[in-house]
Amino acid sequence: MQIHRNVKQEDVGLFVEKVFGENEDLIRNFFASMRSDMNEGIYSVENVNRMVVAASMHCNIWHPYCVYVRLAFDFNCVDERAIQFMIEFLKDEVEKPLFFLIDNRFRGLGELLTRKDFRLIRKTEVININPKSFLSVKDDSDQEIITVGQILNDTVLLSSLIKICKKIYTETHVDNPVADLSSLSWKNVILDDLIDSSSYVVVNENNVIAFSLMYEGEENSWELGWVGVENSDEMTLLNLVLNKQLRDANEQNIKYIEKEVDSTCPYSLHIAKSLSYDVSETWYAYVQT
Template structure:
């Protein structure tokens, strides 16, 4: 069993893509994500493990502007034939080649990979359950709260700045293991507002300040997705129930079939709303990352690499 070098990889990218297409022939979403990483401008490398029969495992790595403190890894292999030895060898090679912490996001199809990652010193930092909500008619009780759609406040800079600052704070606080980069509010605005359904995204306002929010985004003509949610004070997470009730009412009126929501184990706001929702679990993802001491030594190592 051997590792194919970067030089060899550059000569055989098409062959590796064919391998990925073959092993993921029944998992087109995994194929799309893998090829997207290979083709990305942020790609940092492609690696492969082979044996006497040919390629058995391929890895593609890329960086993220939004989360710049790690390298994202995607693996491709035949779920029915790969052996743990190949996976161990691949992860060892990645740890040798890459200075930054490694980040893996896998679902239940990667059976046994979680144990390999834990054995190699990775830690489970988050579980994400994707749920599907069937919109239903429900009573909306504002209890005297001031609720506005984003479309109603989009031209009010004080409120919108308050909103983006709250979004930045809540997102940062729920992504401590894989920290977000340092970006100005304008960057947060661009990410948050892109494709948002402003008539179906709501905030609670108190004294000219946003104290709770829930944003809706389109998936297709019959399906929506709840994206960013949060509150200024975690003792008032019940405000999210009010906002989501309004969104469910909108969805019924619009003939929407399902509403998707990602429930992160590190997000108290997501964990709160599932307590009052009826839903179907669609899929579950697990995020693994190199141990924190790797991140702490990253700066010093990078200085050495940069000066070689």
């Protein structure tokens, strides 16, 4: 069994397309890692002169303290020994901890990673929310609820929104820490593809105390992104803003709203408990200890 560094993208690409077959999302993710400007290396394991495992590593600007790994192998003919060989090799290749994000298609890999000193840090369910699942909330609240579109030119409130988004995202990603980036970087990522007319904030004087941000999705769908409250005792504020978003979605005949629900995010978990939905994907994040 041999391992190779600096493998040609073309050779690995053919292997990835072959073993992943109809799993187009996995092919897309692997190719994105190989072609990334922050790629850290492309590797393969050969057994009896044929490739059995491929790997691509890349870094991430937002989470710079780990190295992300994409693995590819034949799900129908898993060579566990070759996978272990690859993992042990990659652990010695870089100084930073390795990070894997896998789903149930990689059956057995989570158990293998656990045996190799990796820890499960997060479970993420991708859910499809039915826009007709209105929440039971009173509409007579005296809270000031406005759209993000209404605060885009208000530097104080927009700054408050950026601050609370950064705080909550940082607090819910402790095991894979966030980089110390500028407010402008946060602003850009928050507002990119934002539907500002259906993204809402709850305002108290000059502070945003709750928010729920909606983004463009695939055809006839939206994506519910950043959500949170300043005070965890006021989770019901999310119900108020989400109810408005569900009404907006119905008015525009949106078929479903996609939301990533992280096990480390109490705000997303609150939303999941409050609505009817279908789970489309489940992902597991492992980090080297």
